[in-house]
Amino acid sequence: MIIVPVKEGENIERALKKFKRKFEKTGIMRELRARQAYVKPSVARREQIKKAIYIQKLQQQED
Known part of the structure; x- marks a missing residue:
């Protein structure tokens, strides 16, 4: 359960x-x-690898 302490007089929008x-x-x-x-685990693994390759390419372009 998420608890958000609200101080007295604090705006409800901020809370x-x-x-x-x-x-x-x-x-x-x-x-x-x-x-x-x-x-399927094989599909999830494949997606992870594709995402890692994409991120790696972005980092190489940045350098």
Whole structure:
């Protein structure tokens, strides 16, 4: 459960922003989307490798 301490007189918008940030950090929505459909381990591994190659290419271009 996410707890966001709200100080007296603090704007509700700021408290909502804190809550959203904490919620995003937990990764709940990312996990729910991933669980909607089963992905075979071999396919997941292949996607990870493709992502790593892409990131590596970006880093090489930056240098």
